[in-house]
Amino acid sequence: MRILNLDGRLSLAVRDGAVDVETASGGTFPADVMSVYERWDEFAQWARDFSGAPDRSLDDAAVGPPVPRPAQVFAVGLNYRDHATEAGLGLPDRPMVFTKFPAAVTGPYGEIVLPSDTVDFEVELVAVVGRRARNVVESDAWAHIAGLTAGQDLSDRAEQLSGPPPQQYNLGKSFEGFAPIGPALVTPDEFADPDDIALGCQLSGVQMQKGRTRDFVFSIPQLVAHLSRILPLLPGDLIFTGTPSGIGWVRDPRRTIAPGEELVTFVEGIGEMRHTFVAR
Known part of the structure; x- marks a missing residue:
């Protein structure tokens, strides 16, 4: 569906x-x-x-976005082993969670304004909550997920890492348009294995990221169980599940998004998002 x-x-x-x-x-x-x-x-x-x-x-x-007005938007850092390696960081022993503010949500196609020259791309699989979840055990977690969609955790790295200490993750990842999702919400039963899905992105026609969700550090059931122990997950909430290696900020030289570029985001079984970027 x-x-x-x-x-x-x-x-x-x-x-x-x-x-x-x-x-x-x-x-x-x-x-x-x-x-x-x-x-x-x-x-x-x-x-x-x-x-x-x-x-x-x-x-x-x-x-438009299949979830236009989520009450809560969670995001998970360092949830792929290869991404932790490229960032020079160890694997976390529990999910590293931050938030993107709901006003950042936008649709799968169109223009996004660049607030600076330090905006990075992060392709992500996004899980959408379909049933209120509180203290859910891992074995029941998929029953609380309505479906999956594609997402980009766009990040203004200068804002995100401003400090000291760096404490602006939420703001640096929540500029208008910095949480595009779509083009569809696809129910888990549509996937051969919802725990093993390919995803990637291209910037100006060049492949930047490519991975599979089987390489998660923490699976979607583990994320649902962890978050729901702390607070209720509400119908329509979004969980950005992390990004694989290939982000622009750790490349040599760094590769951030410039005005006029097109970012194509792909998630297997869901489809493509396409965005062009314009200067503020």
Whole structure:
């Protein structure tokens, strides 16, 4: 099952098109995309039983973020072994968690404004919570995930690492547009193995990052269990699960994003995001 935000309306991918959920469900489910996460089990059953034809074609210009207004956005640092190695850091003994503010969320296509010349790219798999999670054990964690989507943890490194000590992770990663997600939310059952998914990104046509989520330090079930021991995870919350090696900041010379460049982000089974960057 693939969930889309088309022109701000909850939509379901159907064959080579999509269907407007409010119309197809006779108003059982409203058009507001966020409303579905509070009723995820009910909606998922309806969507799996739906057998109608698409009522619109897919147009990139219409596609918005599949979770436009999350209550909480968590992100995990150093969650790939090769990324920890390239950063010259040891593997963490528990998830290294920071946040991206929800106002940073944007869609999978379009322009993003560069606040400086120190903006870096970080392709990520993003898990979307579909059921309130509190003190969840790892074996039950996938049952609390509505689906997966692609994300970029864009980071203004100068702001992120300002200090001393460096304490601006949240702000440096939360400029407007710095949390693009999409193009669809895909339910875990659509993947051959939701714990082993390929992902990567290209900047101006050059492959920068490439990895597989089987190389996580902490799996999605481990992240859900860890976070839910501390606070409730709410329907529609986002968990950015970390980035593989290849980020620009540790390259020699450093490679950050310049105005006019295009960043293409790919996650297997979900699709591509494409963003161009403009100067402030």
